[in-house]
Amino acid sequence: MEKQLVVRKMSIEELHQESKKWISHLNFMKDEIVFFDHLLNSYVFEPDTPLLFEDLQKYEGKLRVSNELSSKVIEEIIEHGNKLGGLMEILNSSLDMAYQKKHSHYRLEVEECLENFRKLKTDLHSYASTILKKRHKKS
Numbered sequence: 479m480e481k482q483l484v485v486r487k488m489s490i491e492e493l494h495q496e497s498k499k500w501i502s503h504l505n506f507m508k509d510e511i512v513f514f515d516h517l518l519n520s521y522v523f524e525p526d527t528p529l530l531f532e533d534l535q536k537y538e539g540k541l542r543v544s545n546e547l548s549s550k551v552i553e554e555i556i557e558h559g560n561k562l563g564g565l566m567e568i569l570n571s572s573l574d575m576a577y578q579k580k581h582s583h584y585r586l587e588v589e590e591c592l593e594n595f596r597k598l599k600t601d602l603h604s605y606a607s608t609i610l611k612k613r614h615k616k617s
Contacts, residue, residue, distance in 0.1 A: 481589065485575075485582045490566045493581045497559035500588045504552045507595050511545045514602055533605055537598075544595050551584075551591050558584055 488496070518538055558580065565577070 481586050483579070483582050483586060485578050487578065488581070490562055493577070494559060494562040494566060496581070496585070497555050497562060500555050500584070501552060501559070503592060504548050504555070504588065507548050507592060508545060508552075510595070510599070511541050511548070514599070515541050517606070518602075530609065537602055537605060540598050540601075544591075544598060547591055548595075551587055555584055555588065 515538070518534060518541070562577070562581075
C-alpha cells in the first residue's frame with residue numbers, strides 16, 4: 479500500500495528539527511543492521527539444511543539493501559537539513575510551499591525505509607527463533 483503525500487504547514491525550525499530526528503532514527507537503524515549482520519554471521523547461524531541456508535542468504539541480501547537505502551536517504555536528509563539550516567539564517571517568515579512539499583516527500587521516504595526495516599526485523603526474529611529452537615532441541 480503506497481502512502482499518500484500529505485503536506486503539513488510547518489515552520490523552518492520544525493522542518494529542521496524533524497530532519498534531525500529522521501537522521502537519528504536512520505542512524506540507529508544502521509546500527510541495528512550491523513547487529514543483525516553480525517548475528518546472522520555468528521556461529522549460531524550455521525544452518526545445517528539447505529532451506530535455512532537459502533533463508534540466511536535472503537536475509538543477508540535484504541540487510542544489504544536496507545543499509546544501502548538508509549545510507550542514500552541519510553545523505554538526502556542531511557543535504558535537505560543543511561538547506562533548511564541555511565534558510566533559518568536568512569528567513570523568519572513561513573517557508574516556501576516547494577520546500578514544504580519536498581520535506582513531506584522526504585517524510586514519506588523515511589517512513590517507508592523505517593517501516594520496511596521493521597518488517598525485516600520481524601522476519602529476522604522469526605528466523606532466529608526457528609534456528610535457536612532447532613539448536614536447543616539438539617542439545
